[in-house]
Amino acid sequence: MVDAGRDENGKRIQLTITRDTKKECLAERARIQTERKAGTFITPNKITLGEWLDEWLEFKRRDVEETTIRSYRLSLVHVYDKLGHIRLQELTEDHVRDFVDELVASGRRAGGERGSRLMISTVEGILTRLRSALRRAVVRKLVSVNVAAEVRPSLADKKTDKRERSRPKPWTVAEVQTFIRGIEEDRLFAPLLLSLMGLRPAEVCGQRWQDLDLENGLLSITITRTMIGNVRVLEKDTKTASGERSLPLPRGPWEALLAFRQLQAAERAAAGEAYTFTGFVVVDEIGRPLNTRQLREYAYRLMRRLGLRQVRLYDARHAVLKALALSGVPDVILAAWAGHTNAAFTKRKYVQIEAEDMRGAAAALDAFHGVDQKALT
Structure with a gap:
């Protein structure tokens, strides 16, 4: 003893x-x-990985919001299912590597059709959550090492995923402009323009008239209206401190919001007692706030009517931030506009350069080579 x-x-x-x-x-x-x-001794214990994940999720509630906890739990479903029964101290790197290989080979999206394998990015997200949980277990001296620290999907699987996976691209500048021209007379023209200046859908739905300074053309983002499980609306502050920000309104959204405020005043007068005033900008004709799902479906109907590719409103954010980056907006301003603390993350996540974006470089090489552009045209 x-x-x-x-x-x-x-x-x-x-x-x-x-x-x-x-x-x-x-x-x-x-x-x-x-x-x-x-200080390196690890006391033997019988806790399983699944039990530890439960404890870790409770610990994370101190730092993240309810919607984030829900996404963490969903991302760990496969881990609970395949590895949750193994004792934490008996979990090995081989267990994790075999799990990842099986997940890439046969994992399925929830509700996905037969053959709808998990994307590599999804698998990497699952690994990120598992690594974080095991890193905490090391801190608590439940295990001596993080056995998931060096596990990655294989290079061959990454190449296969990249080759076979069709990823929807954000709208081009021409598609954005076609959409704007096509919805100029739509009742929700102003809120949709907010999506096209880089706001997240939850930020658009969370906009209140009190957060808008339409005298000086300023928009403040202080709360969001997001959805849990695409069913329940959750009103909360911004996800991070950097998400709470003020932005100058471009002329188009500014004028559209002024017109929308007048329209809502007329609708409120016409509806009388039937009107519900909540102070939110994105409401229906009798004042009821729209949620992100309703706004998304509304936008999809407009896209179909205009014959445009159907893209998520969130993907419009990619197009906006990419346009700002290519126009020469400094990285620090780009990150602040997006509501991020890290400019490198903003560019890595949202600024994906396509061949068409490099036409200027091709023209510069023509000048370097002495090619007459007029003769080519």
């Missing part, structure tokens, strides 16, 4: 060691005592 310290409640921990010989018992006791002095 050897003293192994105290648990988190201060209770003394004693371990009973059984070996074939006295010499082996003494060696094991010496090892435990040495590791205790060095």
Whole structure:
């Protein structure tokens, strides 16, 4: 029997060691005592990975919002299913690597059709959550190493995914302009323009008239109206401190909001007591706020009517931030406009350069080569 310290409640921990010989018992006791002095000793326990993930999710509630916890739990569904029964201290890198390989080969999206394999980016997201949970387990001295730290989907799987996966592209500048021209007379022209200046859908739906300074052309983002499970609306502050920001209104959205405010005043007068005033900008004809799902479906109907590719409103954010980056807006301004703290993340996530974006470089090479552009045309 050897003293192994105290648990988190201060209770003394004693371990009973059984070996074939006295010499082996003494060696094991010496090892435990040495590791205790060095602060590296891990007390044996029987907690499973699934049980630890439950504890980790509860711990994360201190730092992240309810919607984020829900997304974490959903991303860990496969981990619970395939690895959750394994004791945390018995989990190995091979377990995690085999899990990832199986997930890439046969994992399915929830509700997906037969053959709808998980994207590599989805698998990497699952690994990110698992690594974070195991990193916390190392801090709590439940395990000595993070066995998922070096596990990645194979390069061959990444190449296959990139080759076979069709990813919808954000709108081009021409498509954005076609959409704007086509909805100029639409009742929700102003809110849709907010999506086309880089706001997240939850930020658009969370806009209140009190957050708009239409005298000076300023928009403040202080709260959002997001959805949990595409069913329940959650009104909350911005996801991060950098998400709470003020933006100057471009002339188009500014004028559209002024007109929309007048329209809502007329609708309120016409509806009388039937009108519900909530202070939100994105409301129907009798004042009821629209949620992100309703706004998205409304936009899809307009896209179909105009014969445009159907893209998510969130993807319009990609097109906006890419346009700002290509127009020479400094990185620090780009990140602040997007509501990010890290400019490198903004450019990596939202600014994907296509061949057409590099026409200017091709023209510069023509000048370098002495090619007459007029002769080519």
